[in-house]
Amino acid sequence: MNASADNAKPSLDALIGRLSALHQKRIDLGLERMHRLLERLGHPERKLPPVIHIAGTNGKGSTLAYLRATLEAAGLRVHAYTSPYLVRINECFRLGRVGGGALVGDDELRAALEEVERVNAGEAATVFELKTAAAFLLFAQNPADVVLLEVGLGGRLDSTNVIDAPAACVITPVSMDHMDFLGDTLTSIAAEKAAIIKRGVPVICAEQTGEAMAVIEAQAKRMRAPLFAANESWHVNVEHGRLVYSDERGLMDLAAPRLFGRHQFDNAGLAIATLRAVPSFRINHAAFEAGIVGAEWPARMQRITTGALLPWGPQGSEIWLDGGHNAEGGRVAAAALGDLEERVSRPLVVIAGMMANKDALGFLANFAGLTRHIIAVPIPDTENAMPVDRLADAARSLGMRVEPAPGIEAALRALAKLAYEVPPRILITGSLYLAGHVLAINGTPPA
Known part of the structure; x- marks a missing residue:
């Protein structure tokens, strides 16, 4: 590590510690503080390229990794916001660049967080809210073609749920988790996740249990959002170790995902279905193949x-x-x-x-x-x-x-x-x- 990075990291850690002290709770779901903060920042969330919003219990990060790798293989610049981080907070923020994105540097991240801290003026806010605002600020300041936005917890009251008209809403498999915040039934948890669905915006959905699917279908119908559900609108099969994807537009025979496990075929299929559901994304076979084979997502098998x-x-x-x-x-x-x-x-x-x-x-x-x-x-x-x-x-x-x-x-x-x-x-x-x-x-x- 170079000397400048050594000097920057303690001050970034100190800043995160300072921001953590603004709210006594690590998690406090709600959008009122977020809307107020974004207004003070000049609404950076309204100045973004097309956004793909991703909710669900499991598979969000892997699906996002396939989306990013495929879009980058197609030559697009892709911003990505994910959580939680594994080692360094910088992992949450990836800035799109020609030829492939990179994690935000310490100096740029610190500047964004300090600006958020300044306009927040000491009011109560969770670290996740402040981080999310910083992500919107960074993404608005740096040109890109697509933003991949991962929900932190739930969906309905998550700090990311402030994008009025995303390009697509993605729901990965829903299961029991975070019951102390989202409810203790699959129906209540699915309702929280499905609340990211916006009026008229395509919804691409992984295979779900009957309970969860019923909730998602009802919300999509309520919002008049076209629903592209696994095993109905699109299908993924494993044949001779390869990923075979099919929908009404045809069939694709692709190499196996680089990420290990049968579930990764499903996550990759969800990413493919998402990009094929949005007409403005023109992704060719070679880019899909490169994305599926090239995606990386640490700490998942x-x-x-x-x-x-x-x-x-x-x-x-x-x-x-x-x-x-x-x-x-x-x-x-x-x-x-x-x-x-x-x-x-x-x-x-x-x-x-x-x-x-x-x-x-x-x-x-x-x-x-x-x-x-x-x-x-x-x-x-x-x-x-x-x-x-x-x-x-x-x-x-x-x-x-x-x-x-x-x-x-x-x-x-x-x-x-x-x-x-x-x-x-x-x-x-x-x-x-x-x-x-x-x-x-x-x-x-x-x-």
């Missing part, structure tokens, strides 16, 4: 192939990292592990750390048929992490053998002392906060 972790674990072992943290996230990760097991059989060990408000039993149950060995670890430097003994109790109730460890390094070194006929496959999972910690100590932060 990511194989760790370099860095500090490898020497700590058993020699010859595979180390995988996945930020899944709810029952559905556990299901798709377990399915991906099942595919790996069919290809090359190895004993599986799961190293897990979770947040206190997550359903540990529902998450870990997905792995009960794949492994009996769980190592429970804390999540360092994180408020509201689940105590290791509580996580261990959940695993034991599923009949799993559980060992606590004080951290990732200790867990891997303990595994290295065991005798294996075949080097194990190790999955580190349970939280994006844990995934960020792993990437940081491994020396491989997202770029």
